[in-house]
Amino acid sequence: MAKIEDVARHAGVAPSTVSYVLSGKRSITERTRQRVLRSIEELGYQPHAGARALASNRSNVVALVVPLRTGIHVPVIMRFATSVVTAAREHDHDVLLLTQNEGVAGLRRVAGTSLVDAIIVMDVELDDERVPVLRDLRLPAVLIGFPAQAQDLTCIDLDFTAAAVACVDHLAELGHRRVALIGSPPEVYERGTGFATRTTAGFTEATGRHGIAASVHPCESTPAAAREMVTRLLHEHPDLTGVVVHNEPVIAPVLAAIREAGRTVPDDLSVVAICPDDLAEHAMPALTSVSIPAEEVGREAVGLLMAKLGGQPVPDATLIEARLTPRDSTGAAR
Amino acid sequence: MAKIEDVARHAGVAPSTVSYVLSGKRSITERTRQRVLRSIEELGYQPHAGARALASNRSNVVALVVPLRTGIHVPVIMRFATSVVTAAREHDHDVLLLTQNEGVAGLRRVAGTSLVDAIIVMDVELDDERVPVLRDLRLPAVLIGFPAQAQDLTCIDLDFTAAAVACVDHLAELGHRRVALIGSPPEVYERGTGFATRTTAGFTEATGRHGIAASVHPCESTPAAAREMVTRLLHEHPDLTGVVVHNEPVIAPVLAAIREAGRTVPDDLSVVAICPDDLAEHAMPALTSVSIPAEEVGREAVGLLMAKLGGQPVPDATLIEARLTPRDSTGAAR
DNA sequence: GCCCATCGTCGAAGCGATTCGACGACCGAT
DNA sequence: ATCGGTCGTCGAATCGCTTCGACGATGGGC
Structure with missing residues (x-):
């Protein structure tokens, strides 16, 4: 393995010069710059990550904490994760994967050993035990989701409140007078996971504002x-004409059940989902939906992190705009 | 941040002694050992990962390359990933997440910069461009899946051939005389992904051996x-009484379609799946299935890697035994 | 024509661990 | 009593890079 000294010798310069060529932290004549770059190329030089981290006090690695909990839709998590990795790479960083398993100790460990420069935490709960830890770790961190006490933290997420509002507004416009929200599994609410409660809040606000009869129903993520x-729902509320579904795994079963009950979407019942676009597109019929912008959130989270690492100020809260795409599952109320 | 020198001073020993206490590479009197450990505790000492990596030439990090391809079931990947992380932590290692995005360059980078000690690659294709790279990287690697040229590589996977055989044997025992395999999407076969072709091979062998009429059908992962x-299938093969499904996302739609066609499972048609247990259990009816032992594979992959890192010899190929669990979706042929 | 900045480069001092050889102390064998 | 061999600990070198201060050369202002 070639070392920086080898490159320096090969290019006829000092090791420090090579370092400055690589980092751009001091100006270097174009001629020597090229010479050094060619030597690097020829020798296939790659700086030793550990040595670099030791000397610069920067590992160029960010930790990503992914949830393993029940009741959350795995493909969405995966999309977050991959977009975080992709975005991090564009900023010349790598991603260390942490699971909830190790809990708070994992955070302390990767921070304490200087293994990572920053942390991204997914699936934040309202009262999350990791929040106080992140506070005193003094490492830049970005939370995907909002805890109850969010002051001085950098949080980002889809604006679920606005998402629910958009769904209700859409149904109200179509003349619906009674709607229901089929939400995440009960355990998600019990954990106080922010996105679920924010969706409910938006739903309640909007239905109230429109004077629409409404009900909220947590739902296990199983077909049954x-x-x-x-x-x-059909039995208890014969006047129900609109449903908002915010629970990916049950979308298909809900549609199937409606069909089996002899109702037609959207003629008898309009359905709006808050879910990834591909899921909405593949449903039968294609669903009017507010998409989960996982890629955007992941990429933006990394952007915020890099800004913090660079010492730039960043907003405490970033809400990604909710966009509703009308498809074939909503129509005028009967 | 406390350094090893601080600990040494606090405990009244040399830094090297502290190091030996931590690594156990030389014997230390119990008395001083305890003294050092207490100092570590009191100072909250955590060794600097970079410094450690530089000096020891070991980063204690393994890279995990996850696929982003279409046509593979995301939750299964996630289960692999989390079990790899968990197992790695038990061996005092962390996991760096790499995506297919960066391709072969990513492997070269993390290896060349000594960021990682070893590599785990998922979703290996028959003719995988990463295989030759892994060969000359000279880093310990474990592949989840089998490429065509597997000599001198360490590979591990569910024994998909045996899985298919188990399904067919089960159906044959129940008296079925014509069966079909609904497999992965065509692109998966075209890529030459090992698990798909191995499943087909097992299916073909077993049906042949039993003298059962059989057909193989790649299938896009959409309900439609x-x-x-x-x-x-029902139209072309009126005598069809058994189906093997090896494509997670279509399992529910297949069952629904069968129902809509006026057939009953298992009375008219027996269905066996190769899929995660939770999926099989939640289907209606609960499916007889061969489970995908993601946890076992992930944990075992890490075990192999650690053995290689420790210089111990490991088998080239490790096949995880296929276990079929009878549930409610299979019965005697009509 | 002189002086002071600025620019480009160099050399050396860390960064914080691991590891190897050395060295007393202590033990049992002779 | 002496010698050789372990055992436990120390000190110093080393891993490969970054960064800071220094220093000659160059150029612009007066």
Whole structure:
């Protein structure tokens, strides 16, 4: 393995010069710059990550904490994760994968050993035990999701409140007078996961504002639960004409159950989902939906982190705008 | 941040002694050992990862390359990933997340910069461009999946051939005389992804051996494709009584389509799946299935890697045994 | 024509661990 | 009593890079 000294010798310069060529922290004549770059190329030089981290006090690695909890849709997490990796690479950083398993100790460890420069935490709860730890770690951190006490933290997420509002507004415009929200599993609410409660808040606000009859229903993420939920809703509220679904795994079962109940979407019942676009597009019929901009959130989270690492000020809260795409599952109320 | 020197001073020993206490590479009197450990505790000492990597030539990080390709079931990947992280932590290693995005360059980079000690690659194709690279990287590596040229590589995976055989044997025992395999999307076969072809091989061998009429059908992972597939199969092969499904996302749609076609599972048609247990359990009816032992594979992959890092010899190929669990979706042929 | 900045480069001092050889102390064997 | 061999600990070198201060050369202002 070639070392910086080899490159320096090969190019006829001092090691420090090579370092400055690589980092751009001091100006270098174009001629020597080229010479050094050619030597690097020829020798296939790659700086030793550990040595670099030791000398510069920067590892160029960010930690990503992914949730393993039940009740959250895995493909969405994966999309977050991959977009974080991609974005991090564009900023010349790598991503260390941490799971909830190790809990708070994992955060302390990667921070304490200087293994990472910064941390991204997904699936933040309202009262999250990691929040106080992040506070005294004094490492730049970005949370995907909002805890209750968010002061002085950098948080980002889809604006779920606005997402729910958009769904309700859309249904209200179409003349619906009674709607229901089929939400995340009960355990998600019980954990106080922010996105679920924010969705509910938006839903309640908007239905209230429109004077629409409304009800909220947490729902297990199983086909059976979905089926049962639909049956119950249709039975208890004969005037129900609009449904908002915010629970990916039950979308297909809900549609199937509606069909089996002899109702047609959107003629008898309009359905709006808050879910990834591909899911909405592949449903039958294609669903009017507010998409989950996982890529955008991931990329933006990394952007915020890099800004913090660079010492630039960043906003405490970043809400990604909710965009509703009308498709074939919503129509005028009967 | 406390350094090893601080600990040494606090405990009244040399830094090297502290190091030896931590690594156990030389014997230390119990008394001083305890003294050092207490100092470490009191000062909250955590060794600097970079310095450690530089001096020891070991980063204690393994790279995990996850696929982003279409046609593979995301939750299964996630389960692999988390089990790899968990297992790695048990061996005092961390996991660096690499995506297919950066391709072969990513492997060269993390290896060349000594960022990682070893590599785990998922979703290996028959003719995988990463295989030759791994060969000359000279870093310990474990592949999850089998390439065509697997000599001198360490590979591990579910024994998909045996899995298919188990499914067919099960159906044959129940008296079925014509069966079909609904497989992965065509692109997966075209890429030459090992698990798909191995499943097909096992299916073909076993049906041949039993003298059962058989056909193999790649299938896009969409509900529409599944529906169409079922319709076509029922129409083209009126004598069809058994189906093996090896494509997670279409399992539910296939069952739905069968129901809509007026057939009953398992009375008219027996269905066996190769899929994660939770999926099989939640289907209606619960599916007889061969499970995908993601946790076992991930943990075992890490075990192999650690053995290689420790200089111990490991087998080239490790096949995880296929276990079929009978549930409610299979019965005697009509 | 002289002086002071600025620019480009160099050399050396860290960064914080690991590891190897050396060296007393202590033990049992002779 | 002496010698050789362990055992436990120390000190110093080393890993490969970054960074800071220094220093000659160059150029512009007066």
